Amino acid sequence: MSYRSMPKVELHLHLEGAAPPSFIKGLAREKHIDIDRIFAEDGGYARGSFEWFLKAYDAACTTLQGPEDFRRLMLAVLEESAAHGVIYTEFFVSPDFCGGGDLAAWRDYLDAMTDAADEAEQRMGIASRGVVTCLRHLGPEAAKPIARCAAETKGRFVTGFGMAGAEMMHRPGDFSWAFDAAREAGLGLTAHAGEWGGPDMVRETVDLLGCARIGHGINAVSDHALCDHLIERGVTLEVCPVSNLVLGAVPDWKSHPIEELRDRGLRVTVSTDDPPWFGTTMTHEYDMLEKHFGWEEERLAIANRVAAEAAFCDDATRAEILKKLEAA
Numbered sequence: 001m002s003y004r005s006m007p008k009v010e011l012h013l014h015l016e017g018a019a020p021p022s023f024i025k026g027l028a029r030e031k032h033i034d035i036d037r038i039f040a041e042d043g044g045y046a047r048g049s050f051e052w053f054l055k056a057y058d059a060a061c062t063t064l065q066g067p068e069d070f071r072r073l074m075l076a077v078l079e080e081s082a083a084h085g086v087i088y089t090e091f092f093v094s095p096d097f098c099g100g101g102d103l104a105a106w107r108d109y110l111d112a113m114t115d116a117a118d119e120a121e122q123r124m125g126i127a128s129r130g131v132v133t134c135l136r137h138l139g140p141e142a143a144k145p146i147a148r149c150a151a152e153t154k155g156r157f158v159t160g161f162g163m164a165g166a167e168m169m170h171r172p173g174d175f176s177w178a179f180d181a182a183r184e185a186g187l188g189l190t191a192h193a194g195e196w197g198g199p200d201m202v203r204e205t206v207d208l209l210g211c212a213r214i215g216h217g218i219n220a221v222s223d224h225a226l227c228d229h230l231i232e233r234g235v236t237l238e239v240c241p242v243s244n245l246v247l248g249a250v251p252d253w254k255s256h257p258i259e260e261l262r263d264r265g266l267r268v269t270v271s272t273d274d275p276p277w278f279g280t281t282m283t284h285e286y287d288m289l290e291k292h293f294g295w296e297e298e299r300l301a302i303a304n305r306v307a308a309e310a311a312f313c314d315d316a317t318r319a320e321i322l323k324k325l326e327a328a
Contacts, residue, residue: 012238017274067112074116136165151185188312199223
């Protein structure tokens, strides 16, 4: 069957990384920026090593230069997500890309993105929230103003705080100040861990930073005690299967641990990460999970309910999401 129309909840989506190639090409033409090298002949993003991906990603982001660009980007991404049945999504958004960590500038970008999110919800029926994200490779001190931006703008759209970037740089505990500030502001907490790093990175992210969710987290599977700990703490994993394969975090579908994690009783959800860069959509993720692991509608529905329960949103929004899932 096709899962395109099945209502879906996505928790792990980088706003800039979800930009359709045609959108970035259009901005590049408008601004006379030459980034043709990042596109393939078929019009999509060119594929390469992880290092290539990081460089090409940065090149694409050079076209995003002001609040209006991000308003348009938000609408383009939400339209694509809604076309694949997503009814609720959470974006990783970084003040580092939106005003360089300056609070006043960040507010201008945030206003533009919030306007786009409101328009998309009214016009397309897709709700969205923002997880303000610091970049790990910039270091603990650089994370502090990002946490301040998150804490000062917590509201209907900004509901979470997280950390992305090069996972093997620094230790989770180095970022305690930023996560403590976000927690005190009442934000939900998540961080990338356990995609490239070992189980110790996942454990420290949960125990030292207090994260209720882990971005990726697939390498927790090798530590049974850690899996039990995550289950006891009610931690949710934001698993991005196709991304893991394309970037080489796992060698093939047979090696991907998502089924084992689910069978052990962990709270597993499904997301796309940076979908156009990896040739995926939420529909494609579901199709691949059915093909390789037999995840038919019942198992996929469970993953959606887990995602709705773990979403960084208010109770009324959560109830509405669950109502839509149950009605399907």
